[in-house]
Amino acid sequence: MLDAAAILNRHGAQVPRYTSYPAAPHFGAETGRALLPAMIDCIDPEKPVSVYLHIPFCDRLCWFCGCHTKQTRRYQPVVDYVDSLLAEIATMRARIGFAPKVAALHLGGGSPSLLQSAEFARIGEALRKAFVFPADAEISVEIDPSDVSADTLEGLALLGMTRASIGVQDFDPAVQAAINRPQTFEATRDVIAALRAAGQCSINIDALYGLPLQTPERLERTIDQVISLDPERVALFGYAHVPWAKKHQTMIREEDLPGREQRLGDAARASAKLTGAGYAAIGIDHFARPGDPLAEAARTGRLHRNFQGYTTDACETLIGFGASAISRFRGGYVQNIVPTATYRQAVDSGALAAQRGYRLTRDDVIRGYMIERLMCDFRIDFAALAHGFGEVAGAPYVRECLRLAAGDRDGLVVSDEQSFAIRPEAKPFARVVASWFDAHLDGGEGRYSKAV
Ligand SMILES: C[S@@+](CC[C@H](N)C(=O)[O-])C[C@H]1O[C@@H](n2cnc3c(N)ncnc32)[C@H](O)[C@@H]1O
Ligand code: SF4
Structure with a gap:
């Protein structure tokens, strides 16, 4: 038996999630702008790239959220932001000088699912003008089920989505109240059914352990419900409580949070449930049906890790668009300006929005x-x-x-x-x-x- 407390005391209890190395806090201010031109020049026209679009808006604010996002009650700021995204895409395309082939496109946030079909159509059109999308390109979108309407489904179809990543977190009403995220099992089930009926798309579900008021029984019931939805993939993240960085997390009562021992036990029990239901365990926190490409990649040593977590995406270059988005090039990382208004000012004036960065040795x-x-x-x-x-x-x-x-x-x-x-x-x-x-x-x- 390993002594968890001794291990964490000895080695430090707080470490990066290693979705990049070095981790983003080590990127230097100002380095990004200086680095970007040379990094873009290194993009190999023979190799496909992956593309990330960040949508930093939500129509609700969950207290556990660690993402870079902002609640908005009006849609106009989202339309304006999409205008800026399109400007950034056009500037980047002109700067690259050719249309790179895209292996994978990911829309994350925030909640890209709050976009209306008109915005999905504009984004899809701009991307297809700037890049080449082969028929087998993977197109994934992070979805808050509470957003999804017939118009959303139409927009996702226009974009050509091949994977929907659905936020669940926990289905228990007491846990949901403690994180300000009401979401019934039935509504989630209906959204997944509608996404499946609308086309060829595989489903990922995000669930969390370590949430306030979560008991082993509540988490196990949530995992059973997740399994009953038959997703191709499940991500089971540990709740990262960082109230010094995310002020709204102070709404979560520290005394309601499970301790270290419970977190370890909960993660192990949830993982055993998922593997018992036939899922292959992938890396530290993902699960996939055995035939899924992620499980195949893990089995054959071709699994990768990027800012979205585990992936089959082996591209050397990842081009990130939007406020706070991070790009990865052969020689280093570049992160865009984080505040949305400042990001918009930069790209609307025809510039790129690089801010921080890091040149790899x-x-x-x-x-x-x-x-x-x-x-x-x-x-x-x-x-x-x-x-x-x-x-x-x-x-x-x-x-x-x-x-x-x-x-x-x-x-x-x-x-x-x-x-x-x-x-x-x-x-x-x-x-x-x-x-x-x-x-x-x-x-x-x-x-x-x-x-x-
Ligand atoms: C951008 S959100 C997902 C899409 C959509 N906004 C939603 O909430 O349904 C990405 C995922 O990050 C995870 N996440 C957010 N905040 C987190 C935190 N503080 N600790 C661990 N995971 C977190 C959640 O599982 C969430 O589903
Ligand atoms: S968890 Fe999703 S819906 Fe909730 S605030 Fe974060 S990004 Fe928005």
Whole structure:
């Protein structure tokens, strides 16, 4: 049995989620604008890219929410924002100089589902003018079921959505009251049925553990209800309570939050329920039906991790549009201006909206690869490391693995000549082990959510 308290006390309880390396708090102010032109010039015309669009609006404000979004009661600000997005897409296309092929498009937020069909149509048209969309491009959209009307379904069909990612969180009314997110099982079921009836789209459901007033029984009932909806994928995230960064989270009573032990137990029980129902466990918090491409990627070592979590998307370049969106290029990361009004001013004047950024060193690229493999496969294969970066360049990192394994007093990892691996029972601590390889962690207390 691992001693969770001792492990977290010893290694630090707050670590990044490693959806990028370095994590976004390490991007430098001002570096982004300086970096962007050279980064764009590095886009390889022969390789497909992925595209992310951020919609920072919701028609409700859930108290648990950690996303960059704002509640709006009027639709005009959304229309105006879409105007700015289209301007940014056109400027970026002109700057790139050719129309890149898109492997994957993701609309996230906020709630892209609050867009009306006219806005989905305008966005789809602008993207198809700027990029080439092959027939097999993956087009996914984050959906708050409380938004979905016949007009939304029409808009999603115009966009060509292939995957709907549905926010559920928890179906229990007491938990929903504590997070200000009423949402019945029946309404969610009907939206999923309507999305399925409208076309070829696969369904992902987001659920959370660690929410206020959540008991093991309440969470298990929610997971049973999620399973009964038969989604192709489930994401089971731990609630990240960061009230210093998200003021509305102060509406959640700290005394209602489950403790560390309950969080660990809840995650394990929910995970066992999902695998018991036939889902394959993917990385630290995803589940997929065995035939799903995500499960196939995990089985064959081709799983990746990006800002949306686990993905089959292997593109080197991710172009992010919208306030706060992050782009990833071969040589580094660039994040757009975060406040929506300032973002709009920049792109409406014909500029790009780069703000912060980070230029990757060779050391970052190798550590980023190792951290991604740990988060995806729970294992770093030394032969693959040498194949990717060369025997000589990889050698110091292999030595670092062996040194870390030798110093591991908690029984989290094993290492030999072939690999460095997280023990199966230590998988909940994958973020902690990944953080051992993070050369940028400087005890930046308070910036990250709890590791477990
Ligand atoms: C942009 S929202 C999903 C779409 C839509 N806005 C909705 O709420 O249904 C993305 C997901 O992030 C997760 N999320 C949001 N805040 C979180 C937090 N503080 N900790 C962990 N996960 C969080 C939720 O599971 C949520 O479904
Ligand atoms: S959870 Fe979704 S609907 Fe709720 S505030 Fe966050 S982004 Fe908006």
